[in-house]
Amino acid sequence: MSTNRTVQEGPELSAAYGAKNLLVLEGLEAVRKRPAMYIGTTDTRGLMHCLWEIIDNAVDEALAGFGDHIDVRLDADGSISVRDVARGIPVDTEPRTGLSGVEVVFTKLHAGGKFGAGSYAAAGGLHGVGASVVNALSSRLDVEVDRGGKTWAMSFRRGHPGIFAGEGPDAPFTPGSGLRVVGKTARSATGTRIRYWPDRQIFLKDAQLSLDQLLGRARQTSFLVPGLTIEVTDARGEVPQTTALRHEGGISEFVDFLTEGSPLTGILRLRGADSFTETVPMPDAHGQMISAEVERRLDVDIALRWSTGYDTVERSFVNIIATPKGGTHVQGFERGMVRAFAKALDGTRLLRSGEEVTKEDILEGLTAVVTVRLPEPQFEGQTKEVLGTPPVARLVTRIVETELADYLTATKASTRQEARALMDKVVTASRTRVAARAHRENQRRKNALESSSLPPKLKDCRSSDGERSELFIVEGDSALGTASRARNSEFQALLPIRGKILNVQKASLGDMLKNAECAAIIQVVGAGSGKSFDIDQARYGKIIFMADADSDGAHIRCLLATLFFRYMRPMVAAGRVFSAVPPLHRFELTNPKRGMERYIYTYSDPEYQRTMAQLTSKGVHFKEPQRYKGLGEMDADQLADTTMDPRHRLLRRITLDDAESAAATFELLMGSEVAPRKDFIVQGAYQLDEDRIDV
The missing domain is CATH 3.30.230.10 (Ribosomal Protein S5; domain 2)
Incomplete structure (x- = not known):
């Protein structure tokens, strides 16, 4: 059978190319056609960027000395509301366009009060595209402005002005321009209220607003603008949660x-x-731009x-x-x-x-x-x-x-x-x-592939394929002996460590390099450390921590994770660092039924209880279950089948979803400050199930 065929994807191309082939995008069409040019991406980051644009406009008012309170609300219907008590968007007519100030701000790119017209001495929204871009990428946007004793309102559907006959973006919509008066207010009352629904035709389905990011940005802004209160309400759940942020210390x-x-x-x-x-460039008296x-x-x-x-x-x-x-x-x-x-x-x-x-x-x-x-x-x-x-x-x-x-x-x-x-x-x-630097230079002078340059206790693999090869960092020499017989020496290498390595979160770089265990790990990985770490030079595709399934083993895994997070972080960020999951129990069946394995392993106490109940209910007899206290209690076949063989083993990938949160956690658990860690332990003690303590 022949597999040679040509597949043409996309529209058929014509040799004729003239002015009729040129597409002119008017107004906000360019934003909807290429949203990533304006907000960077259409995932969660782009969704949050739109919110920043609206909030930043309100903050610019506070920065200019107008208003000291901003309300942000996330509603269950997917809408976002931002309210300030500042000067309010201008509602009078802009002479060149003949449109109201509100319509200019929300429909014209590169329009606003931040182009040196004297409205702002310093501002964050500087390109004049923030509000109009958010409008273009919203299925509905409503704006209300209090100025001159009146409340003015205007609505937009995907950037086009008009009137909605009902609530939400799916309400009937009648196109039409014009700002309308919808109420009266005190003449001294001024401010702007904006509510919008992000357009799900633009944003990815899994793009969601992040409350943590919103609170982080609001907290950051409250530090930068002393005296400004930012109130964030999350009304997406059954009970609305409100957080008010205000910092006078700057x-x-x-x-x-x-x-x-x-x-x-x-x-x-x-x-x-x-x-x-x-x-x-500045406009002259005739509207021409001059330097x-x-x-x-x-x-x-x-x-x-x-x-x-x-x-x-x-x-x-x-x-x-x-x-x-x-x-x-x-x-x-x-x-x-x-x-x-x-x-x-x-x-x-x-x-x-x-x-x-x-x-x-x-x-x-x-x-x-x-x-x-x-x-x-x-x-x-x-x-x-x-x-x-x-x-x-x-x-x-x-x-x-x-x-x-x-x-x-x-x-x-x-x-x-x-x-x-x-x-x-x-x-x-x-x-x-x-x-x-001297240490790194000395290491570079040696050939990383020569056994003489690597620690003698390393049991290397034969393969030089960096993608396939694996390095197991093994706790103790006793487990090393079993692991040596259990491994596939073609692509699995073993490096034993003696007990608990140095806590590098507290130690200096010099102390870390002097520590034999840490230096050996860095040397064997072969990609340097710290800012000079080059992940492309790493000798192994996977790094796997293999320690006993007890509290000491957990401590060793934590110390190893700290070392990699602090000095070889790109390996963690790339998802190439794992923790092996050895079993806790083994059932040996005396009368296994057809299709059942003779040995069944469980990896947690709840799984152990479920397995025992299932076997008993099926009438399957078994010997007294074996409880593994350490890797050394397993023979080579058991260790290979349960922990090392890629076809059967279970690995936990150590990920780095939030670098700042991870760094804070490592500092809390492993850092020099004792008091916060003590508080954390004391608080956790009340949540501990004493029956789960392995005595």
């Missing part, structure tokens, strides 16, 4: 909230302002604190809009810190000849919130993840260098002592970095 309180580990310094505030000249020099003001406000830990938590914002991928303001901040430390250390004897500190040394243990405010910042893309305004880097560098150098060289006794401890930490981090 970004200093934000840094305190984010700090992990024991503080080494107090919270520092680096503030400053400067101006720069920018060439921008003009515009004076811009930049306000810098940074809060930071160092802790005794090693992780860096760095958040950056432009006009309260998060820039998770940094930009020129973050570049300036980090460059200014390096210059300030270099200047301060020159006046001490902490650094030896030839030593120097780098950005990585300074960032170790740092928690920082970097905020800048300026009119019309240049973002790289509508999602606003990177600030691109070039002069900002130079100005932030100068302000940070000046302010931080004053702190590091302070003469006040208490401040001088704190600054000295900080510089000691940075110098120590520098020496650890150099030692780690």
Whole structure:
């Protein structure tokens, strides 16, 4: 049978190509045709991005000094409501379009009050597409505005104005333009209420609003705009849940909230302002765009604190809009810190000849919130993840260098002592970095595939196929002997460890590298550690923790997970780290019926109880069930069948769905702070079923 055939997918193409083939998308059609260009994606992230656009408009009003309360509500019918008590969207007629301000804002791309018209000194919504894009991607959007003693209203269906005859997006709809008065209100009352239903023709079926993300963003905003209350109500369940967030302490309180580990310094505030000249297109008297020099003001406000830990938590914002991928303001901040430390250390004897500190040394243990405010910042893309305004880097560098150098060289006794401890930490981090680099270079000089360069206790596999090969990290030499006979030496390697390895969450990088067990694991994986980890160089496709099914085994698995999360995180993120699940019990049947195995294994106490009840009810006799206390109690065949053979074994993949949540959990369970862990244990003690304790 021949399998050679040509399959043509998509529409048939014509050789003729003329102006009639050109498609012109009018108004908001371009948004609906290519939504990812405006909101990044049509999954949950895009759904949340639309909500951020509406909330950010309300926050910009608060940032400008109008209104101090924002309500956000998620309803069971899938709608989202955002209400503020600010100035309200303009309802008068915009002269060039002849449309009301409300209709302009919600139907015209690149229209709004944030293009240098004097309405906002600094704002997050800068491209004028936020509200109109949300409108285009909504099956229904209702807006009400209180201004001038009246309540004005307007509705839209997928971006087109009109009137709905009922509730919800499926109500009968009559197209038609025009803002209408629907009520009266006090002349002093102003504000905007927006309710919209995301269009399920656009967004993926499994795209859902995340309450945790919403609360995180609301909390973050309440830190950045002191005095602003954001009230979030989730009415999707039977009982509505409301959370009110308000923080008067600003970004200093934000840094305190984010700090992990024991503080080494107090919270520092680096503030400053400067101006720069920018060439921008401006309309002349005839409406033509011409280049003009515009004076811009930049306000810098940074809060930071160092802790005794090693992780860096760095958040950056432009006009309260998060820039998770940094930009020129973050570049300036980090460059200014390096210059300030270099200047301060020159006046001490902490650094030896030839030593120097780098950005990585300074960032170790740092928690920082970097905020800048300026009119019309240049973002790289509508999602606003990177600030691109070039002069900002130079100005932030100068302000940070000046302010931080004053702190590091302070003469006040208490401040001088704190600054000295900080510089000691940075110098120590520098020496650890150099030692780690020397360690890596020494390892690279050796051939990772030569047995002489690998720990002698490693029982390697014959296959060099990185995708197929597996490394079992085995607890104890006794289990190693059984595992050696149970494994498939073609693709399964074994590395024994002696008991519990070092808790790397508390230890420094230098201490980790000195630990024989940790160093052996990193060496055998063969891809480096920390920021230099290269997952493409990993020698094994799967890393499997194999420990006893008891409390000590659980502790060992936790320690190994901590090592991989902290120093080989890409392996966890890629889903290549697993925990083997050995059985707890074995039933040996004395009269198995047809189709039944002679041996039945169970992996939990409930499964054990169910199996015993089922066998008894069927009249199947069995010997006294065997309870495994450890891997060493199984013979090679049993270990292979239950735990190592890919055809029968059960593995648990260690995943990394939320890096921040995972990091917080590791810090709670394995970090230096004892008090939070004690509280966690005490609270959990009341929920423990004493009958499940293995005595």
